[in-house]
Amino acid sequence: MTTTADPVASPQDEFQPAGGRLERGLIWVFIVVPTLALLPAIYFAWGGWISWRDVVLLVVFYVLTTTGIGVGYHRLFTHSAFKSKRGLKIALAIAGSMALEGPVIRWVADHRKHHKYADRDGDPHSPWRYGTSAWAVTKGFVFAHVGWVLWGEERADPKRYAPDLLNDRDMASISGMFRQLAVLSLLAPALIGGLWDRSWHGAATGFFWGTLVRIALMHHVTFSINSICHVTGRKPFAARDRSGNVWWLAVLSQGESWHNLHHADPTCARHGVLRGQVDINAWLIKRFERFGWAYDVKWPDKERLKKKRTALV
Incomplete structure (x- = not known):
């Protein structure tokens, strides 16, 4: 991946402080509150306090926002694995914003810096930042999973890592609308659930399952790519x-957990390139290509993959 970073600059020269108190407070709310909802969710599900309507809201909003992050924020905006028509570009940026993982330009800048310094000094969220002892990796795992977002002090400078998006009027506008899109993401399941059931009960369960549980699941699956996929897993x-x-994160992450190939060939539009590797995001990109919404897709190159192939470990 190409960035505009000065090759002689040090990692310490390439950050800007994490956002102010309001932004940090919102991050805590968006991550901690939905996570706390997971335990009662198990109890309520076991007790039958979930209807097929709630399941539909949970699945639809989960797939929508997971696609926004995986296909949009990650494969399109960060790595340019394909090009898209303006309508698809805007739709993916909005869907990714509704995942409540931050504005698109901020997310892309952090992820590009991660690739530049992956698992080395300067990586915003490497689980190996504290060393290789059991305690160091445990502490690093927690930081890589969620700590870097909640209390990390350094974030990538968008002017250095995402100038292309800063100069894109659509992306700049959508990044500036992040708070409004966050409100939409939080309230839409409750509104739909209430209108669907014509009751406050439908709104309450819609909010619980379609908002709180969906956000918690989506966040921790995404965070697991930073933590679990950099601590364990096969490296072909x-x-x-x-x-x-x-492999066991592949379906929930829609293919993002085939992380070894992604780091071996970051601009490839398909991450699950080996037999039996489910990659829902690649399947979606293929559909977008057939509809004419996506083009210049960087599909796997057999010779390139052959050169990068190692012994399966």
């Missing part, structure tokens, strides 16, 4: 970091 391709493939 040569990469300059510790990224691994974690």
Whole structure:
């Protein structure tokens, strides 16, 4: 991946402080509150306090926002794995914003810096930042999973890592509308659930399952790519970091957990390139390509993959 970073600059020269008190407070709310909802969710589900309507809201909003992050924020905006028509570009940016992982330009800048310094000094969220002892990796795992967002002090400078998006009027506008899109993401399941059931009960359960539980699941699946996929997993391709493939996250992450190939070939539009590797995001990109909404897709190159192939470990 190409960035505009000065090759002689140090990692410490390439950050800007994390946002102010309001932004940090919102991050805590968006992450902590939905996570706290997971335990009662198990109890309520077991007790039958979930209807097929709630399941539909949970699944639809989960797929919508997971696609926005995986296909939009990650494969399109960060790595340019394909080009898209303006309508699809805007739709993916809005869907990604509704995942409540931050504005698109901020997210892309952080992720591009992650790739530049993956598992080395300067990586915003490497689980190996404190060392390789059991305690160091445990502490690093927590930081990589969620700590870097909640209390980390350094974030990538968008002017250095995402100038292309800063100069894109659509992306700049959508990034500026992040708070409004966050409100939409929070309230839409409750509104739909209430109108669907014509009751406050429908609104309450819609909010619980379609908002709180959906956000918690989506966040921790995404965070697991930073933490779990950089601590464990098979490494069939040569990469300059510790990224691994974690098969049991593949469906929930829509293919993002085939992380070893992604770090070996970041601009590839398909991450699950080996037999039996489910990659829902690649399937969606293929559909977008057939509809004419996506083009210049960087599909896997057999010769390139062959050169990067290692012994399966």
